[in-house]
Every structure is written in C-alpha cells, then in structure tokens.
Amino acid sequence: MEEERNMERGMTADQLLAALWRRKALVGAIAAAVFAVGAAIVMTRPSMYEASVVVRVEPQRPGEEMVQRTVSELIEQRLLTVRQELLARPVLQKAIEEMNLYPDIVSEKGMESAVAQMRKDLTVRVEGDTAFELTYANRDPQVAAQVANRLPDIFSAETLKIRQTQAARATDLFNQEMGSLGTAVSSWERKIAQFKVDHLGELPEQMEMNMRGLERVSQLMQTKSEELRVAEARRSDLARARNAVDSDAGRLEAAENGVTRALVQARTQWTEDHPEIKRLTSELDNLTAKRKEAEGRLWAERAERTRVAQLIESIQKEIVDLQQQAESYQARLNNTPRWAHELAVMNRDYEITRTKYQSVVSRKVEAELAQELEAKSAKSLFNVISPAGVPAIPARPDRMTGMMIALLVALGLGVLTGAVLEMRDDSLRDGAEVRERLTLPVLAVVPDMHGKTERRILMPASGARNSVSSPTSLN
Structure with missing residues (x-):
C-alpha cells in the first residue's frame, strides 16, 4: 500500500531535477549506454543508394478513327496499374536473372524471396497523366542506376509482348471465326441451291x-x-x-x-x-x-x-x-x-x-493491320525522359537524424529511469514531505550535518504534559 501511494504521488519539475541530480551518475550511465547502442545501430546500418528514372507513355498512333485496334486497353490506361505490373514477378524475375541481383537470397531462399526483396527496394509513383517515376534502392550506387535504367526496358518489353500476344490472339480468333462462318456460308449456299433445284418452277x-x-x-x-x-x-x-x-x-x-x-x-x-x-x-x-x-x-x-x-x-x-x-x-x-x-x-x-x-x-484485315502496327510502334510507346544517374550520397539511413533520435531516446530512458527510482524511494528529505506524509505534528527538524556532530533538544509543545520528543535525524 505504501508503494502504491509512492507511485501515485506527483513530482514537480524542481523535484524531478533534484532527483535526477542526485542520481546523475545512474541516469548518465543509462543514457550513455542507450545512446551507444542506438548510435551503433545507426552507424552499422548499410547505406542504401536510390536511383530514379522518369518514363513517359507516348499516345498510340494512328488513332482509333483510322485503325480499329484489337487490344482494347489503351497504353495510357496502363498507368492506372503500372505499379502492380512493374512489381509483378515476370518483370522482377527477369531483372534479377539478367543482372544477377540478390545472389545470396536466391541461393539460400529461392527466387520468390529475391522477388519479394526487390519489391521492397522498388518505389513506383505516377507522375501526371502520361508518366511514372521508378526509384530503385541498392547498396551499390552503380547497380542502383543500372537497375533503374534497365527496368523500364524490361517493363516495356513485357508490356509489348503482352499486347502483341493479345493482337495475335485476336487475329487467330478472327481466322477461326472466319473459317467457321465461311463453312456456314457455303453450307447455306448449297442448301439454297438444292432447295431451288428441288422446287424448280415453284419459286x-x-x-x-x-x-x-x-x-x-x-x-x-x-x-x-x-x-x-x-x-x-x-x-x-x-x-x-x-x-x-x-x-x-x-x-x-x-x-x-x-x-x-x-x-x-x-x-x-x-x-x-x-x-x-x-x-x-x-x-x-x-x-x-x-x-x-x-x-x-x-x-x-x-x-x-x-x-x-x-x-x-x-x-x-x-x-x-x-x-x-x-x-x-x-x-x-x-x-x-x-x-x-x-x-x-x-x-x-x-x-x-x-x-x-x-x-x-x-475485322480480320484490321486485326492483321493492328498487329503490324503494334510491332512497328513497339519502340516508341515508352520514352525515358529522365534517365537515372549514379547517386553520390546514400538516401538512407539518415545518420544525423538517427543519431538525434538515439540521443533523444537515451535521454528519455535516463530521465524515465531516474523518475521511476525517485517515485519508488520512501526517504523523507524535507519538512514539507514530513508534514505531507506523517499524521503526527512536527516540532523540529534536525538538518543533515554532513559529518558534523550537533545536538538539539526538541522541547515539547506548550500545553503538553510530561511529553518529551527524542531527537530525530532526517536524511
């Protein structure tokens, strides 16, 4: 019960400062230890360099009014899902295999873990209506720049491959449909001709x-x-x-x-x-x-x-x-x-x-023409307007900010430790605390002599009969 009362009692700023000063050695040791650990963590974290490239998606030419395209999705609409497509496994796996990224992760945990790590290192942000920015982070600035410049090409190749596959599939579908409809037309022509022969003169x-x-x-x-x-x-x-x-x-x-x-x-x-x-x-x-x-x-x-x-x-x-x-x-x-x-x-x-x-x-003729146009316009759909350069300084970690945070955390833990110890301490240090915490009347206070000998006799209060208070030492 006494401990709970001690925890519940408040502390003023002066009391807190006095308590911290009394325990300055302990508070300093804790703050120094925590700061050392935080500084070690900040300083030992690897430097990550970020390289960014900006890619613009060119409008398709010729327009819909000239050629009816078989790929229903316009290339500009892919910006709505560009992040998901750039972070898709085919694109990232091809980049990892082509540039030999994350060899340790690939050998120990497999390609799936390497793809997951690369997703963490990639940032895709849409810029305006026809462009997007791709940022890649790596410990090696040269690798960061190479990957950032190479990923748009891989994404463009995969996108165009998908579009050409869709166009080829549409052409094949029209070929199959044309064959079946041609057979149906010939069948109807034979039926009509035979009907006219069977009912000659009655037509x-x-x-x-x-x-x-x-x-x-x-x-x-x-x-x-x-x-x-x-x-x-x-x-x-x-x-x-x-x-x-x-x-x-x-x-x-x-x-x-x-x-x-x-x-x-x-x-x-x-x-x-x-x-x-x-x-x-x-x-x-x-x-x-x-x-x-x-x-x-x-x-x-x-x-x-x-x-x-x-x-x-x-x-x-x-x-x-x-x-x-x-x-x-x-x-x-x-x-x-x-x-x-x-x-x-x-x-x-x-x-x-x-x-x-x-x-x-x-439609088959248009599909064949659209397929040819997809192949011819493949190289002009994605245009890199701001290639990635080799970063000179690491983007993270921010060591100065990290050191400041470590210092603040260390000071906070030191102050918290001193405050907790002060609140758990039952010692009485001045008359105010005595009058606040004891129910008996205080007649006199003997100060700390700091090693000197002094004797004071506390006289009983007026009106008290035969009551003498023994001297009390307050620490």
Whole structure:
C-alpha cells in the first residue's frame, strides 16, 4: 500500500531535477549506454543508394478513327496499374536473372524471396497523366542506376509482348471465326441451291412466268376447244352426207349390173357391130364411169371422216395435255407462297451468316493491320525522359537524424529511469514531505550535518504534559 501511494504521488519539475541530480551518475550511465547502442545501430546500418528514372507513355498512333485496334486497353490506361505490373514477378524475375541481383537470397531462399526483396527496394509513383517515376534502392550506387535504367526496358518489353500476344490472339480468333462462318456460308449456299433445284418452277421469282404460262395455256385451250367444235361439226356433216353418197353409188352399181346382163344377153343374139350392142356397151361404159366417180367420192368422204376423227382425237389429246399443263401451272402457283416463306427464312439466315462473315473478314484485315502496327510502334510507346544517374550520397539511413533520435531516446530512458527510482524511494528529505506524509505534528527538524556532530533538544509543545520528543535525524 505504501508503494502504491509512492507511485501515485506527483513530482514537480524542481523535484524531478533534484532527483535526477542526485542520481546523475545512474541516469548518465543509462543514457550513455542507450545512446551507444542506438548510435551503433545507426552507424552499422548499410547505406542504401536510390536511383530514379522518369518514363513517359507516348499516345498510340494512328488513332482509333483510322485503325480499329484489337487490344482494347489503351497504353495510357496502363498507368492506372503500372505499379502492380512493374512489381509483378515476370518483370522482377527477369531483372534479377539478367543482372544477377540478390545472389545470396536466391541461393539460400529461392527466387520468390529475391522477388519479394526487390519489391521492397522498388518505389513506383505516377507522375501526371502520361508518366511514372521508378526509384530503385541498392547498396551499390552503380547497380542502383543500372537497375533503374534497365527496368523500364524490361517493363516495356513485357508490356509489348503482352499486347502483341493479345493482337495475335485476336487475329487467330478472327481466322477461326472466319473459317467457321465461311463453312456456314457455303453450307447455306448449297442448301439454297438444292432447295431451288428441288422446287424448280415453284419459286417466287418464277411466279410471273407461271402466271404467263397459265394464261397462255388457257388461251390455247380456248383455241383448241373452238377447233374441236368445228371438227365435230364437220364430222356431223360428213355423217349426214355419207348415206346419200352410198345410195348414189349403189344405184349406179345396180344400173351397171342390169346393163351388163342386157349386154351379155344381146351378145348372144347379135354381133359386136350391132347397134344395140354398141348402145349397151356405151351405156355400160357411162354407168361404169359414174359408178367409179361415185365410189371415188365415197372413198374421199371416208378419208375425210377418218381425218376429221383423227383431228378430233388429236385436239382432244391436246386439250387434255393443256389441262394438265394448266393444272401444273396452278399447282406451282399454289405452292409458291409456301416455298416463298421457307426460301425467305433460308435467305434471311444466309444473309445474316454472310454479313457476319463479311464483318469478320473486315475485322480480320484490321486485326492483321493492328498487329503490324503494334510491332512497328513497339519502340516508341515508352520514352525515358529522365534517365537515372549514379547517386553520390546514400538516401538512407539518415545518420544525423538517427543519431538525434538515439540521443533523444537515451535521454528519455535516463530521465524515465531516474523518475521511476525517485517515485519508488520512501526517504523523507524535507519538512514539507514530513508534514505531507506523517499524521503526527512536527516540532523540529534536525538538518543533515554532513559529518558534523550537533545536538538539539526538541522541547515539547506548550500545553503538553510530561511529553518529551527524542531527537530525530532526517536524511
């Protein structure tokens, strides 16, 4: 309890100074020891030299209005992530391997630890909209400058490699897409061609031809119907005339037979020079000629009837053929709307595929051009506007500041130690402390004689009976 009260009591500045002066040897020793340790730490820390390089990112040329680029990210946009990309393992590992950095760390802990250490030694800061500053720290100023100047080249090479890879991947993608779309276009063309062959005559573009054909067949049917009507009328007339011709030929044939019999009978009675025989012979010749003429007319009428019958049959066949043609044309016209819809769907899909194919072909050409431009403009994208020089003085540690901090820490620990010891000390050094810490009244104070002998008798206070205070020594 007494110790807690001692810790809780306060100290004035004078008391603190007095306490430190009483313990000046201890406070000085502690401050000197702490300062020595701090100074040793500051002085033994290795000197680190920093070299900085400023790189400007040049805008891409030509612009988007001239060439449609396949790498969507503009080079200027990479400034937003330049720190992450510069500190990425591929860039740092290539620099470590190329310049043989951190050989001890690589051999003992591996490449990952070396990359982690290099990340600690690198500082990247974006400057404005199109530039960034890279600072590298190393114990060797020559190495610091070399690494600072080399890192932008490595970063540029890696960045351009990525962009060229993206451009090449886009070109390959367009090539593959163009091949698949080309196959699809050829397939649609074959389907449409086969569809037109399968439905030849029923296609929409042939509708007008079919309508004209149907109209022509209808007119022919009307003409043949009229010819059929005339031929049938002719056949009726020949049928009516046939009986009369047959009767005339039969009558002449009967008369000829009668004259022939009379001539035969007359020849049995008379000679050839007889007038009766000459008359009968002349009459027979006349009847024979008329019979033959009548039979000729009969054969002609029969031939005409045969011809008319054949004509009628031919016209009827032609009419049947024309009717079939008309039905065929009508069927084509009836099927045209159906095939027109299917063909329109096929043509629509074909046009969509062909449009995609043409677009991909155009994009492929642009992708190839963009790939060439990426390769040609590779060297001009990153421009070092302020190369790193060899640093003359180390950037850290700041030994003067470190020594000041060590001195302040040493003094602080010395003062703190003296104050703590003073607060834990229970000694009473003056009357004020006695009156503050004791509940008894103080009658007198015997000062420190510093080795001299002095005797004082403390007389009891007035009013006290038979009370004598023994002398007390205050240290």
